[in-house]
Each structure stands twice: as structure tokens, then as C-alpha cells.
Amino acid sequence: MVRLPPYAERLGMRLEGDGARSGIVMPFGPSVLGRPGFLHGGVIGGLLEVAAIVALRPAIDDAAVTIKPINLTVDYMRGGRDADTHAAATIRRLGSRIANVDVSAWQEDASRPIAAARLTFLLRRPAD
Amino acid sequence: MPAAFDPLAFVRLPLAHHGTHLGIAYHAHGANWAEFALPYRADLIGEEESGVLASGPILTLMDQAASLAVWIRRGAFLPHATLDLRIDYLRPAAPGRTVIGRGECYHLTRSVAFVRGQAHDGDPGDPVAHVAGTFMTTGSW
Numbered sequence: 001m002v003r004l005p006p007y008a009e010r011l012g013m014r015l016e017g018d019g020a021r022s023g024i025v026m027p028f029g030p031s032v033l034g035r036p037g038f039l040h041g042g043v044i045g046g047l048l049e050v051a052a053i054v055a056l057r058p059a060i061d062d063a064a065v066t067i068k069p070i071n072l073t074v075d076y077m078r079g080g081r082d083a084d085t086h087a088a089a090t091i092r093r094l095g096s097r098i099a100n101v102d103v104s105a106w107q108e109d110a111s112r113p114i115a116a117a118r119l120t121f122l123l124r125r126p127a128d
Numbered sequence: 129m130p131a132a133f134d135p136l137a138f139v140r141l142p143l144a145h146h147g148t149h150l151g152i153a154y155h156a157h158g159a160n161w162a163e164f165a166l167p168y169r170a171d172l173i174g175e176e177e178s179g180v181l182a183s184g185p186i187l188t189l190m191d192q193a194a195s196l197a198v199w200i201r202r203g204a205f206l207p208h209a210t211l212d213l214r215i216d217y218l219r220p221a222a223p224g225r226t227v228i229g230r231g232e233c234y235h236l237t238r239s240v241a242f243v244r245g246q247a248h249d250g251d252p253g254d255p256v257a258h259v260a261g262t263f264m265t266t267g268s269w
Contacts, residue, residue: 005173005174005175005176005182006170006171006172006173006174006176006182007171007172007173007174007181007182007184007185008182010171010172030144030145030149031146031149032146032149033144033145033146034145034146035145035207035209038209039146040145040146040147040188040191041187041188041191041209041210041213042146042147042184042185042187042188042189042190042191042192043146043184043188045184045187045188045191045213045215046182046183046184046185046187046188047184049182049183049184049187050182050184068217068220069183069217070216070217071214071215071216071217072183072187072214072215072217073212073213073214073215074187074210074212074213074214075211075212076209076210076211076212076213079209
């Protein structure tokens, strides 16, 4: 079972779906506001990263492995409005030391993303 | 033309948004750069075992510092949106330490601003993160 970190819970993020289809949903509100009426770009990036880790955890299936983000590249494509924001990840490669993950965020329509990100993670196994 | 941009007047505006919610506050600025501070808070932890801050708040810190740097360099408050942002996490910020994020606007065109920046937790020579990104003017809020 994946537990969300305090940062994610503080902003009202919740798990949605299950198994390979699982993702994160985040409500709109004053705590995630950027310019008036729109989501803050920083929290969109934070949501994408949480969704990537949530997808990686069950795929690795070993609680002893630590997942460290190396970098994150976000493209902002549409303004995030007053609506729930969903995020789901696709694992491009899961190696023994590196994982490459793509994540997309959308509101009403998954085919009209508000943002997408590419993330690289360092995986540290206890034997390393 | 928009009024001349005064960074100190801008950061004193009583605005409530994601940044203020995370406790991010103005720290310093220069001709083409701005710094914000993110004090350590337990409810911003990303990894409970280590107590390390989540990277989302650091991304927000850098986005805000770079954004203010753009308006300072432009000398005008032109509304803009982040087009893209890349962040390299060089090392985890030490639990308990305030993170300082400096954003610099190193090039401007009529509609696009190019930014870069670094974050550190006490020693600017030993940064925790590095960013590069662009902002695009939106024309209006």
C-alpha cells in the first residue's frame, strides 16, 4: 500500500484508481493557487512528481529500495483552472539503478493535458 | 505601458497563494535576480523516514524566484505563465534548514523570458538544486 507524503496530504492529494491504472487527484483551492484563478506551476510539478513515485513504488515492489529524484522537466501546456487535477504516470524504463517515468496531468479531459513531465530517478537497493 | 515595476512593493502585496501557503517569503533581489526563502516545515516533508523536504515546495520556490526575476529585468509587470521548467536535484536539503532559491533572468525577448537558478540550504557554494526554464507573456491575467 502506497502512503502519500505529508506534503501531498497537506495539499489534499489522494490516490485514485488501483494497480497499473492508479494515479493522484488534487482538489483546487487557495492552497494551490498561483496567479488569480489558476493553479501554481510549482504545485503542478509537485503533483506530477508524487504521481511518478506512486507508480514506481508498486512496480519496484521492494520497500527496502529508496527512490530519489535526479531531475524533473515539466512542460506547461494549459492553465490549471478551478477543477480537480488528475495525474498518472507511465514507466518508460525500470532498471536496477535508474527509472525513467513520464507523467501527465489533466482536468476534465485526459486527452487535453495541462502539463506533462519527464522524470529520472535513482534507485538505491540495500545491497548497493 | 504597464507602470514601472517595484519588486519591494510587489512582494509586500497582501496576496495569499500556493507560495505563501508553503511559507515562502521574499529574501533579496538585484538587477536581474530575486531570492525567496522556504523555511523548513514538517508538513512539507516528502520522505517521512529521512525528514527531507518534498521537492514540490523547492520547485515552487524556484518558479517564484525566477518569475520575480523576469519582472525585475523587464522593469514592468507583464503577466506571464511558466512554459517549461527543468530542475536537477543535486542533493537533499538538510532537514531543519531554510532553503534559499535564487532565480535569474538571463535573456528576454518580447514574449519569452529565459531563466536559470539555484537553491541552497546555507552555503550558496553547495547548492541543493539547479533550474532552467522559460516564461511566456500571457497578455492578461
